Structure formats: structure tokens, C-alpha cells
Amino acid sequence: MDNFTIKPIGYVQNDFNEKFGIPRQSGRAPSVISRIIFYPEYRNKEALRCIDGFSHLWLIFDFSKAHKDGWSPLVRPPRLGGNKKVGVFASRSPFRPNHIGLSSVKFIGREKTKDYGTVILVSGADLLNQTPIYDVKPYLPFSDCHVDAVGGYADKEKDYKLNVELCNEIYNFLPQEKINALIECLSDDPRPSYQEDGKEYGMAFANVNVKFCVNNGTVKVLSANKIEK
């Protein structure tokens, strides 16, 4: 049972500067755009040759904020109301041995940048800004796409969605595409569990702090304030 040392090949750059509010799986907020920045050692456009033929990619990443909490054999998936426990290997919880995460994202394209060389653009990532990336792999439909797959307790998650009512200030701070992304994140219900209708929550997205509460399946945004740096 040897230990191995792994080293990030790059990291994520996006509008999620806090954990709270990030959708709980990839693809829930398709309007969220993330860039994958490669570290100089891996910044080689040859390493991306033929990637353009793929519609989706896998990101293997580090649950960097979960290290300090270690892992636990049993976890409480937020979608089960926070009361039911399931095994860590029957969940995608961050609190797992090795803290390695797996997300499929839509490949949008690559971009040549002045500061970072060629970067990759993806949509739908459920990852914190600056998340370390260990690997990028193409999504292979013939081996990765199982149309007959059964998703256990997680199957009911698919159709869960809240309505979203914005406040007008938000249009002062964010362009329409980021507003779309924020709506998707809010409709995925960022709350830690389902018991707290009426309670006020705060979420940071891009350069905006949003306060909201949920009542009877509707997220109402109460205020939006610019985050001063």
C-alpha cells in the first residue's frame, strides 16, 4: 500500500469565491463559465491536440477545502434533508479519503491568453475558484455514458428546482449571462437543508453579494450589493 505524490496540473478560475452557493453537481448551472489555467510545466498546446472534437470533459480535482475535515465513513447528502446518512463511497461528498473529486463539464473551447498561454473554457463546473486540477480527460460516450444507469437515492435530485425572483439592483452589477448563471445556482437551492423556509442566507457570486430567502419553492432575492475589494 504505497503512497503517491500528485501535483496539480492547473487550477480553476471562475465566479465562485465561496463554497456556499456552488451547485452540488456539475451541469446544474450550465451558464457558469470556468477557465482551466495550466501551470507552466503543463502549458503545452500539443497536450490539447484533438480535444476540440469532444463535447464534454472530465475534471479530476482536489476538494481543497475539505482536507482539514478528513473523511468519514458516513455522510449526510444535503438533498436528503441532512438527516439520512449514506456511505461515503455511495456519495460524491468531499469528505472522502484522498479528497479527489470528479466532474463532467461541457467543453466550450480554448483561448490563447497573454498571461496563461492556452486555457480551456468549460461550462457547468461545480467547483470553487482556484480549485486545483489534477487531470483533464475527454468524455468518451461509448464507455462513460450509461443510459440505463440507476442512481439510487440520488435519482430524485434530477427534477428538483426552485423558482427564482430577482431584485432589480442585480442588473446594476452583473451582465445578463452572469445573471443567468446566478439564477441557475439559486434554483438549485444552496441551503444546507430543507427545513428553513423564511431564513435569510447570503451568497457571493462574481463581484456581488446576494441575500435571499426561500418560501414554498421560490427563492426571493432580497438585496444585491457590490463586493468592494
Add this chain to the structure above:
Amino acid sequence: MDNFTIKPIGYVQNDFNEKFGIPRQSGRAPSVISRIIFYPEYRNKEALRCIDGFSHLWLIFDFSKAHKDGWSPLVRPPRLGGNKKVGVFASRSPFRPNHIGLSSVKFIGREKTKDYGTVILVSGADLLNQTPIYDVKPYLPFSDCHVDAVGGYADKEKDYKLNVELCNEIYNFLPQEKINALIECLSDDPRPSYQEDGKEYGMAFANVNVKFCVNNGTVKVLSANKIEK
């Protein structure tokens, strides 16, 4: 750019004692059964609670035989005839930074064993016997199954299959289910490239050494011999 230490949670036990002959992606040989043995620290049946509701699992594993060869920005996928090069991040090649592999497998069930506690049974793994496993995750249809996904140069792989003609000796050494698995592996074409019709190859599977050659889309098994330990 921190380095991280990761530690296998367990390993694979199956009939692939050599790299040659292992199908190039998961699911190509569904009759191949593998066991996931957990190391004592992770041998906790609570960690598997609710896993039985899932039909498929992800295995995150170590390409343990590829470490010594490092990684390369360009690789030659065997299915492209060995001549065309693609970027390592546009491939599932083992010769990649961090040597981390990803395979989806069918979850068959769990088994209580005397020596290893509770083990997991899966089918379709494209992994060498003793492969270190870093993580087991449930396959979540709503985020992992992309029916619209496009697989670039790898899309043509799906329908590739050779006919297989066995020799009679094989029935002396292997039960029918292992013969089925061997047929699937052979029909996936274990050869390093496609140029060498007529050449003789040898492949080890379970306790049998098989010699075969390929002509015009048919694998002909020439002989089968028991491997003496």
C-alpha cells in the same frame, strides 16, 4: 502549486495478470468480474451504505505500470493505428501527469469474505490485477450521463469488434463465464496496432496462456496452455 499525498483505499483483484489483452476502455468486456478489496483502514461496511441502489460505479485508480515512463504531451491511441498523435488531455492514455485513471464499471454487489471483510464486485473493469484504487464513487445519471456527448476521434471505436474462433483446449482450463470474458477481450483486439495480420501473439488470462493471430477481422486462437505456478 502544492503537492498532495494520496494513498490507495484498496486494490483490484481479477484475471488480468498482464497488461497485454486488457480491453482499452471499461465496459468492453462486461463478463470480466473484478473484486475491489479495501485495505483495513477503509474496510468499513458503513462506508458502503446505500451503494446497492446504484447500477454503476466510478473507480479512480493508479496507472501503476505507467509511472516509470512519465508522461508525454502527445500520445498515440492504439485505435488510431498507432500513427496519429493526439494530446494527452484529449486521451485516456496512462502516460499522463499524475497517472490517475478513471473507469466506470457495473456494480454487481458486495460480498462478505473471510479474509478481506466486505468486498465489492464489479463487471467490465479495464484494470490490471492489483491495480491500486484511490476512490469509489457512485455513477450519478443526472450529472454523469450525457446522451448528447460527442466523442471526437474516439467515436468510431464503439463499433469495432473482431470475430473470435476458439480452440478446443480452452474448455479444459476455463469455466464458461471466463471463456465469455476471454472472447470479449479478444474481440476488442489486443494487438498494439492494426498492421500485423498473421502475426502470432500471446495473452495471459486467469490461469491460461492463449496464443492467437488475427486475419481479416477474425481472431483465431491457436493454442491454450495452463500457466503453472
